[in-house]
Amino acid sequence: MAKKNKIENQKTKDLKQFETDASGKVMTTNQGLKVNDTNNSLKSGERGSTLLEDFLLREKITHFDHERIPERIVHARGSGAHGHFELYKSIPEYSKAGIFNDTERKTPVFVRFSTVAGSKGSPDLARDVRGFAVKMYTEEGTWDLVGNNMPIFFIQDAMKFPDLVHSVKPEPHREIPQAASAHDTFYDFVSHATETLHNQIWAMSDRAIPRSLRMMEGFGIHTFRLINDKNESHFVKFHWKPKLGVHSVTWDEAVKINGADSDFHRRDLWDAIDSGHFPEWELGIQVVAQEDEHKFEFDLLDPTKLIPEEMVPVQIIGKMQLNRNPENFFAETEQVAFLPGHIVPGIDFTNDPLLQGRLFSYRDTQLSRLGSPNFHQIPINRPIGEVHNNQRDGHMQMDIPKGQTAYFPNTLGGGCPHLAKMAEGAFHSYEERIDAKKIRTRSESFSDHFSQPALFYRSLASWEKQHVTEAYIFELGKCTQKRIKERMLWLIAQIDTDLAKNVSKGLGLKIPKEIDQPINQAIGADADVKNHQPPKKKNYLDSDPALSQANTKFDSIETRQIAVLVADGFSMSDFSAKKKALEKEGAMLKLIAPHGGMVVSDDNTEHEVDAAIMTTESVLFDAVYIPGGKKSMQGLMKESKFKKFINEAFKHCKTIAADHEGEELLDKTFVANYNDDKAILINEKPATLIKSIAQHRNWDRMQIAAQVPA
Numbered sequence: 001m002a003k004k005n006k007i008e009n010q011k012t013k014d015l016k017q018f019e020t021d022a023s024g025k026v027m028t029t030n031q032g033l034k035v036n037d038t039n040n041s042l043k044s045g046e047r048g049s050t051l052l053e054d055f056l057l058r059e060k061i062t063h064f065d066h067e068r069i070p071e072r073i074v075h076a077r078g079s080g081a082h083g084h085f086e087l088y089k090s091i092p093e094y095s096k097a098g099i100f101n102d103t104e105r106k107t108p109v110f111v112r113f114s115t116v117a118g119s120k121g122s123p124d125l126a127r128d129v130r131g132f133a134v135k136m137y138t139e140e141g142t143w144d145l146v147g148n149n150m151p152i153f154f155i156q157d158a159m160k161f162p163d164l165v166h167s168v169k170p171e172p173h174r175e176i177p178q179a180a181s182a183h184d185t186f187y188d189f190v191s192h193a194t195e196t197l198h199n200q201i202w203a204m205s206d207r208a209i210p211r212s213l214r215m216m217e218g219f220g221i222h223t224f225r226l227i228n229d230k231n232e233s234h235f236v237k238f239h240w241k242p243k244l245g246v247h248s249v250t251w252d253e254a255v256k257i258n259g260a261d262s263d264f265h266r267r268d269l270w271d272a273i274d275s276g277h278f279p280e281w282e283l284g285i286q287v288v289a290q291e292d293e294h295k296f297e298f299d300l301l302d303p304t305k306l307i308p309e310e311m312v313p314v315q316i317i318g319k320m321q322l323n324r325n326p327e328n329f330f331a332e333t334e335q336v337a338f339l340p341g342h343i344v345p346g347i348d349f350t351n352d353p354l355l356q357g358r359l360f361s362y363r364d365t366q367l368s369r370l371g372s373p374n375f376h377q378i379p380i381n382r383p384i385g386e387v388h389n390n391q392r393d394g395h396m397q398m399d400i401p402k403g404q405t406a407y408f409p410n411t412l413g414g415g416c417p418h419l420a421k422m423a424e425g426a427f428h429s430y431e432e433r434i435d436a437k438k439i440r441t442r443s444e445s446f447s448d449h450f451s452q453p454a455l456f457y458r459s460l461a462s463w464e465k466q467h468v469t470e471a472y473i474f475e476l477g478k479c480t481q482k483r484i485k486e487r488m489l490w491l492i493a494q495i496d497t498d499l500a501k502n503v504s505k506g507l508g509l510k511i512p513k514e515i516d517q518p519i520n521q522a523i524g525a526d527a528d529v530k531n532h533q534p535p536k537k538k539n540y541l542d543s544d545p546a547l548s549q550a551n552t553k554f555d556s557i558e559t560r561q562i563a564v565l566v567a568d569g570f571s572m573s574d575f576s577a578k579k580k581a582l583e584k585e586g587a588m589l590k591l592i593a594p595h596g597g598m599v600v601s602d603d604n605t606e607h608e609v610d611a612a613i614m615t616t617e618s619v620l621f622d623a624v625y626i627p628g629g630k631k632s633m634q635g636l637m638k639e640s641k642f643k644k645f646i647n648e649a650f651k652h653c654k655t656i657a658a659d660h661e662g663e664e665l666l667d668k669t670f671v672a673n674y675n676d677d678k679a680i681l682i683n684e685k686p687a688t689l690i691k692s693i694a695q696h697r698n699w700d701r702m703q704i705a706a707q708v709p710a
């Protein structure tokens with residue numbers, strides 16, 4: 001089959017000039033010298049000492065010695081892909097940006113998804129926020145929208161970012177725990193910085209353990225500005241809405257997936273693109289008129305607040321598709337540098353103090369991570385348009401700027417590069433009127449830290465609330481300090497009393513009437529804590545349906561992984577009917593057998609086994625199907641892991657289907673005790689199976705499933 005993942009765009013064509021391909025080529029040194037031995041160093045005599053003269057050895061080893069660069073200080077673990085963005089409808093009334101006006105364009109993009117806290121090699125299913133960074137190579141310059149999969153952030157001012165990160169990263173004395181927020185230092189910080197509570201409760205929800213990077217939303221988080229050609233400003237929040245809906249795994253699965261396949265998300269993204277199932281997100285905008293800036297109960301500049309979609313609807317304006325895997329992980333995914341400061345005419349910043357600090361941090365970090373102010377010349381980071389200015393030299397200068405002048409103004413270089421006129425599309429910062437005193441403080445309008453966590457919790461379905469409760473019990477249960485847990489319980493009680501009661505039961509602790517140190521004096525010297533932690537709660541909206549995954553899309557089984565449990569003698573007629581229908585909808589069927597190699601169906605045809613039962617786990621699949629066949633059942637029953645496989649699928653509320661004798665295997669598992677379950681399908685039509693898998697999970701089963709000791 002022709003590789004569908006080789007879709008080209010202007011940027012991938014640009015990258016081609018830097019690609020090298022060794023197929024059919026002779027090995028050389030970095031100087032182009034042909035090499036005939038790369039296994040033996042040059043010695044004085046066969047057993048003799050190695051000679052300093054050996055330039056081949058020195059070149060090879062020196063390069064190896066220096067082939068690592070510092071990992072990202074946060075978001076170190078990530079996966080990327082190429083694709084494009086296209087606009088459905090122009091929005092000239094809001095923005096003059098080319099990508100928001102030209103519906104004919106396909107703007108190349110490179111997207112990198114990431115976890116936040118873990119190191120580069122940490123497992124994908126950590127309970128964590130996911131980074132969602134989009135680099136748009138627009139004709140007017142590169143625009144980076146460096147967001148997350150949650151619409152708000154932990155802190156309100158960039159000044160606190162190092163403290164936040166130091167608290168969640170492994171504790172400094174013993175570098176434990178890796179890629180986990182469940183430890184004392186994080187909750188010590190969170191419980192003393194109540195602005196974190198909103199993002200914190202999102203991180204306790206299913207959003208922090210996505211089923212796939214392709215099944216999560218993305219958010220620009222900050223309020224940005226859109227600027228039209230009359231230089232008028234509108235406030236805007238950016239949303240990415242996945243075509244496949246927002247779906248998650250359970251915590252029990254996450255823990256097990258991390259062991260079974262710690263690259264689960266990376267592999268899933270790669271495989272989907274490789275097989276031509278290109279993930280897509282629609283771009284939505286929430287627009288607020290300049291004059292409405294102060295009409296909300298919260299401050300638009302506060303990045304710990306979202307604008308409920310019930311209050312300002314999301315307008316869908318375009319679509320992004322990821323359709324090409326990188327050629328080389330290091331060159332592209334590792335070296336890509338996202339900077340929130342990369343904007344284009346038609347988009348501008350607001351005074352959000354978190355955004356303002358980010359504008360400094362990202363450029364700065366690339367200097368130590370990529371090692372040179374010329375990091376923009378690395379192929380993945382080059383814009384698609386031409387670059388001309390008087391910045392010169394520096395480590396690893398790749399360009400050869402011609403001419404006598406490197407300053408402005410000049411006459412010797414004909415005045416070039418000359419300044420752009422506004423009519424030519426020059427960038428011009430929005431002329432915001434500012435009349436203020438210089439002051440190191442936080443606005444009183446940022447003070448409400450409890451209303452939105454409460455709105456989020458109220459908006460969840462009961463199964464989502466249960467997951468949040470269990471997440472808090474797990475996370476706080478891992479803390480060793482009673483006073484930190486109690487402080488958290490008190491704070492959770494300010495969000496929702498029932499939630500706090502349920503968490504307190506799990507922790508075996510009482511919710512304190514007052515916390516050990518009154519919150520306003522907890523850290524006496526810190527004016528910030530003093531002034532900005534009032535436990536007041538407003539209720540300006542009962543619930544916002546967009547916040548719950550119960551209201552996402554359930555209309556597709558594309559790329560869903562279906563485990564088909566078979567041994568020799570399985571029923572071909574059962575199997576082929578289901579296979580045809582499921583594959584037509586884009587599902588991926590995998591044959592799991594007692595052994596590797598081939599398995600023979602009851603019509604004597606051979607089928608390649610995708611995984612021997614010993615090499616795979618139930619948690620890697622979305623649903624289980626067992627075709628009939630007497631002999632096949634005998635084969636499956638001999639290997640007890642098949643029963644474990646089914647019990648786990650049952651525990652994780654997945655669809656389980658069986659035809660004819662397949663039911664006999666189910667009878668040997670916990671499934672046998674529960675006839676009345678809408679996602680246990682015996683001898684059902686393929687259409688019923690498809691509908692059930694599209695529901696993602698049968699959460700009605702949750703209470704029963706919790707009793708399964710799998």
Ligand code: HDD
Binds near residue numbers: 074078114132153
């Ligand atoms: Fe950040 C990386 C997202 C606040 C400082 N951040 C980074 C990445 C994402 C985000 C997705 C990975 C980009 C990639 O894939 O290369 N960060 C966010 C969001 C924030 C946020 C959505 C709040 C709304 N970040 C934030 C603050 C600071 C930083 C307030 C510093 C003051 N972030 C960084 C960084 C990183 C980074 C240290 C590490 C690697 C990099 O920048 O390139 O500069």
